[in-house]
Amino acid sequence: MFIHAVSQFVALPAANPRTLKEVLKGYTDTPFRRVNKFILLALVGAHRCVRGRTLNGNASVYLTTENGNLGDTNNVLDQLYRQHSLPMPFSFINTMSNTAPFYVAQSLNVLGRNLSISGLGLSFERGLELARLDFDPGSVEEALIGAVDEAPPEGGAVHLAVEGSFWIHVKKARDGALGEVAEVRSFPDREALAAWCEEEPVLPPGRGLLACGAAVPHEERTDWQRRTGLAVFDYGADYGPFDTMTAYGITKFLETSPSTSLLHINRNGQGRYVALILHRYGS
């Protein structure tokens, strides 16, 4: 699965839909009505990744998210419980997170698979895994894979400094690619990942970088560095923790790193692990 383009869009949680619509106008003339913040985040990221190119009509869209739509869901609960009225119809429809990949597909005229996927703390990794499953037998030959999450509404228990939308454009064809998703592998626990790392060098020492997801504790990162002998690619300090952080790190690596490889290790609260290996080609 070869990577042909990437995009990053990081926003302050205070960004309102009108601001996002203005940003979106820089990438597409398509007018979008009755869309909410979550959908606009997805559209900005996806169109920024595509940048006006025409995709194959059978291309697929895999949107990964930790929490899906938050703002409109909260609005609908307010309409029901506080205002005691029926929800606004499009607010209700837009509580369903798959409306976001729908609008991405509609605006880019891509009619292949269209999915909204999650995996606790590992959503982007799960999306990559399922996309590779479709690419290997040739069921899908071109796709957009994105990670989108809005920050919880004001007054919520969790405060995040930023929210974001990060996308990669992948094809089965290598010509013109800037990199490759070479491995996506799941592990039931830390020991299984450690055994995999010891079977054979995942990447030759000194020939790549190591990055760890937000939930990997500091002392564990040091252990992975020792085991792999790889230099560290640290993206966690840029904005602090947020839900689409892995996709941020991956797209940052692909946008800024020289020709090299990346081993990305992430875990969730239940101790499941996913390892990614990406190669960044020289320009």
Next chain:
Amino acid sequence: MIKGRAIACALGEDLDAVVRGAREMRPGIARLPLTLAGMDEVRPYYLLSRRGPESLSAAPETFFYEVLFDTVERALADASLRTADLRDLAIFFGSTAIDIPVYEHAYGQTLRETSRPASMVSSGYGRIADEVAGRFGIRGPTYTFTTACTSSANALLYAAAMIAAGRIPRALVIGYDLFSHLGFYGFESLRLIATDGYRPFDRRRSGIIMGEGCGAVVLEADDGGDAGAVLCGGANRVDAYNVTTHALEGGAIAQVMWDALEDADVEAGAVTAIKAHGTGSENNDRMEGNGMVRVFGDALPPFTVLKPLIGHTVGASGVVELILFTACLQRGFCPPTLGFEEADEALSLRPVTEPKPLSRGVFLLNFFGFGGNCTALVVAVRG
């Protein structure tokens, strides 16, 4: 192939009782008030058979996980997995509402107590699958699909594909949607809920009746034997016509059926019968009817709709309807489309209206949802 399965729906929880209810066409439909929105009206709804009258307002988190864990436990027991097999299971979870039934209750309760509730949000779309894993000692990967009414159909599609590709030995696939005010009042806001009976494909149709359901299946690679039900392939694609409705001419609907048949290496002429999506809305009847005619022409196989028996279980419908449909076939009949009486002249399509003797063959199962999502599955039943 389906190694184990369990269901909780309006017809019951014991599979034999559920099948008997389908054969005897005995749905249990409640009528729920719309008082939360200040409306002096009621709407029909297919509640789980285990619901008592108080359960819609009682601690929903406890009820939510009781139903889920109980259904999964029964499916795992039905599959007779060894402890080591259980540990390696991958979980594929599909739902429309995810944990909304839990946190909307918390929102309402906080509002009563403080008059200014803190924002309530999901505890993470992936959390429910991980809760199941934690409860049963499962350490395999977990995947959650939220594609509206195709959610658990897509979970089935990817679980089967991952097994076929040899990446996992077996999977636990769950479809689960409980009653939520957000969903109930949301469908009412769209004016989609039927007021007087569920009649898909009937010219007197008046809309959808929602239902709640939980289904769990354990899938393994096909053993090549001469019994059981096997998920042989399927497809997903998007109809970009509109976020709320599919194109009436049924082009994308037809294409996903063709894609599914091609994936399963099955000719259209080899399809024994179709389980239609059949929500009961006029738009669904027209686009699905047109799509089926595009694929099968004058040789349309018998088709049926299960929703009048159990309600539209939205994101759970993929797994719940797979279980109900295959269990009926394995007991010798294709379940009927309850409520159908008069054909729509514009469609001229008549679903199966009485239990039809049928116990084996190749079947096409359709699922469609908001966001233009289209999924079709091909299932072989060997008796």
